[in-house]
Amino acid sequence: MAATIRDVANLAGTSIATVSKVINGSYSISQKTIDKVHWAMEELNYHPNLRARNFARQSTRQVLFLTTLGENAGFSNPHMFEIMAGLERALGNKGYLLGVKSILPEEAPDFVKEVFESKMADGVVIHASIISRKLDEMIRYKEIPHIVLGLPDFASHFCWLDIDNKLAGEMAANYLLQCGYQSLAFVGGTDEDKISAHRLEGVLSVLKEYDVIVPRYHLKYGESDCDSGFQMTEQILESHNLPDAIICANNYIAYGCVNALKEHGIRIPEDMGVLTFDDYPFSRILKPKLTVINIDVYDMGIQAGKLILNKMKKPNLQIQFYCTLPLVTERESTRKQNGGH
């Protein structure tokens, strides 16, 4: 049987309160007593029982991450796990444990209610993919600190945090203009793909600023995959005036785009620049290697961890907004940036 605080107290010849105080510090205890207690703990190989401690302290030092995982989670969405890794890092640093629960959006409200009522965790990080109005409604007056990762697409009271995809789009456009490209096209995901939409929004806002007009037939929407990227690019190539650079909403689309350009004998980056977002492994091994706007999702995870930790300290902290900064990673699919701007 594992030693309890009582055993330690007996061996050290003190009360259990004293032992507890020694363990938890910040109480006035004589050095002599401290030493005695430490000795006794060593002797008995004592470690506080966390279950008892959690109960007594009314806390678990644990934060729950709620999202949808499912098969192929790691392959199809490396972001999700970058976030988790970042979260874990921020929490682990402060002695908190990350709990992970995969849940379907429709099951989320019930489960979340359970979490909140049962005090299963000290804080909850909810991925935007499982939120719904019902969930929002449910949580509103609950006591456990919680934040949402990703911008909800309806007005909600959530304290959320997201990547600034619009900013990423702005950076993409700015960068290409500075490289000397003059006419940009955009190849994006479906209408419902908010990420793609935000990126486009950023691109357009910069172009407007510079009075660059993008004809509608240089703006394409389709699936977020390679084939769709190929087709959309071909459509663009059929138009009567060509852009000199294409912004692809993601890596897969970019791959299709590059293939289409190659097939048409268009040189990258001389005749046409290609730029995309995110930095999946194959953007580094493609020929040419892709210049990307790199979204640091790991950092977003870290920020999310810090934010929830903050909320746990000050529960009344309201609707906070945080964004991680995109970064250009220059590779071979765009011309070198020249001084002219």
Added chain:
Amino acid sequence: MAATIRDVANLAGTSIATVSKVINGSYSISQKTIDKVHWAMEELNYHPNLRARNFARQSTRQVLFLTTLGENAGFSNPHMFEIMAGLERALGNKGYLLGVKSILPEEAPDFVKEVFESKMADGVVIHASIISRKLDEMIRYKEIPHIVLGLPDFASHFCWLDIDNKLAGEMAANYLLQCGYQSLAFVGGTDEDKISAHRLEGVLSVLKEYDVIVPRYHLKYGESDCDSGFQMTEQILESHNLPDAIICANNYIAYGCVNALKEHGIRIPEDMGVLTFDDYPFSRILKPKLTVINIDVYDMGIQAGKLILNKMKKPNLQIQFYCTLPLVTERESTRKQNGGH
């Protein structure tokens, strides 16, 4: 303040013992009382306090997954997260929560000791990447059920579970022979890369069985990346008799391999078949699409979850060995399988 079991008992006009029994079932309670209690729980929106329950039950219904995460975890190693997703699924199914803790190999023994002594979890799944002799030594006589994911490279008492990479190698060789290929080459990772080594071992064992001799210069070892795959393939192409199929130890190497073959004008799969292991997204979008031996790591995670759950039930369950079955996913980089074998 949240309602406690006492409040429910008062409202229902019963004792707290009765309420507890109703909640936990499998006690003889009259339907009338059950209804009363349920009504009271509804009325008060009562949910058992898990911290108290964990304490009373001496269990947390939580399993801890220990591994090294770090930045780029999701991008560089989708496997890790497929495993986690599988684990979560198996555990979640049974009402257990998955805790995730990232830890460096050198910190592992201390932390693991802490986990075990403090009863932080009911079970622990340890990824092979953090195990060491010291850790093995430390854990030996501890009480918390634990398993290791991945084959330790030293004799240990661990209960472990791993992918059968040798079998995967055998399947690769068998498959290619059945496709009509006659002379195989292998392009692998470094010497220390046990996964690559096991896969090669499997390949060779099959070839031996069929009395196919592989000249040493058709066996290459290098880094596990694209460039290395390219170089190793070129080396093979320089040899005086060419193989008619190449097995690549992983997707990255395979990509380099395909590039080298293309550059030399060698047709895939007619002149040369290419087969690799794992199924990263880009193996599906490459030209040609790669035939792969698909390792179902998600399933491994599920199996691991089941195993640790088992161990928790029967702690004396000893050294168990489990392997997930690799599967051939036929694509375009190998000839169609013909009847002849």
Added chain:
DNA sequence: GATTTTTAAGTAAACGCTTTCCCAGTTTTT
């Protein structure tokens, strides 16, 4: 040296649930 302040350590309640043991009432057995 008497009073107040500070410091060190102990007492005991609380945290909310589970579970064993026991009792009373009811049903079944003989």
Added chain:
DNA sequence: AAAAACTGGGAAAGCGTTTACTTAAAAATC
């Protein structure tokens, strides 16, 4: 009709900490 078995429900003892309160001793103040 007495004994035995069964059923439904309550009392209370944990589970191992933390922490507010208390006390005794030591130090500081006058």
